């Protein structure tokens with residue numbers, strides 16, 4: 317495959333957190349070490365090679381960067397300290413910015429002013445919307461002793477906002493996913509019959525829900541913690557976006573009611589894993605926590621604070637503290653909304669779509685090649 321050379325790639329990925337590409341002399345030890353590099357995909361050495369040579373088209377057409385789960389084994393084995401694991405992570409950030417047609421992703425990844433400005437700006441807009449449009453701040457409690465939250469933030473209004481926001485997220489993410497599809501398939505998309513796309517279609521939901529290739533890494537704890545995190549945010553996302561009238565009630569259900577139990581379990585999962593990751597990154601106790609891009613920190617902190625304000629809000633509501641409930645609700649939304657609007661289509665969270673798609677397209681290509 318012919319590929320145009322872009323000599324700026326190395327500098328760009330350096331900004332995105334890659335190791336020193338000049339250190340790599342292609343001994344291949346990292347690829348031999350990687351437990352996931354097999355079955356026709358070779359990484360991380362090949363990814364580093366594409367970056368060194370500025371082969372942008374090849375990089376964009378290759379699924380390899382998304383097949384890495386960043387276990388860090390390759391970085392430990394590299395005799396040159398070239399940090400191949402971190403470099404593949406930087407390649408994923410670079411690809412995320414290339415798929416994004418708005419150009420926002422690259423700005424958010426490379427400029428702290430854009431990154432923090434976007435979060436703070438969106439958060440302030442949420443606060444302003446509440447200041448202008450909030451309902452009555454009723455201090456009288458419900459017969460069960462809870463706060464009348466739905467007077468302050470009517471559930472049908474918040475639900476409508478959720479749906480509009482969900483549509484916005486889907487529009488940007490899916491358009492970027494489509495661009496990834498075009499790049500990865502290239503000319504093959506005209507040659508590969510549709511039946512192969514259908515026969516492998518289950519790869520998408522399976523890898524989206526389980527990320528099960530990660531289990532093959534040396535430390536299965538990484539995959540287990542990630543699954544706990546997925547349980548937490550998927551449960552919360554489904555309850556908030558899909559079933560808000562069931563979730564945001566004034567009625568105080570008994571502790572064992574599914575609404576409360578699911579909420580507690582999901583919150584505990586989110587707080588545990590994000591707390592664990594934040595402490596790990598502060599201590600730098602593991603190799604994968606040695607380097608932290610500012611976007612890694614922002615994502616973790618936003619997710620942790622969203623969970624923390626969510627549970628505080630709940631405790632204030634059920635224990636009858638009206639003003640604390642209203643104020644915490646606004647703070648909670650002012651963190652949640654920027655986190656979703658920025659991280660899902662333009663940031664770290666977009667990997668939830670790109671990684672299963674890369675695995676799927678790789679399988680489609682493999683299947684088509686096998687019957688040639």
Ligand code: SF4
Nearest residue numbers: 340342343344346394
């Ligand atoms: S990144 Fe390190 S281990 Fe991998 S090929 Fe380069 S020098 Fe060798």
Ligand code: SF4
Nearest residue numbers: 350384387388390401
């Ligand atoms: S970080 Fe782990 S999965 Fe990724 S390339 Fe290195 S060894 Fe393979």
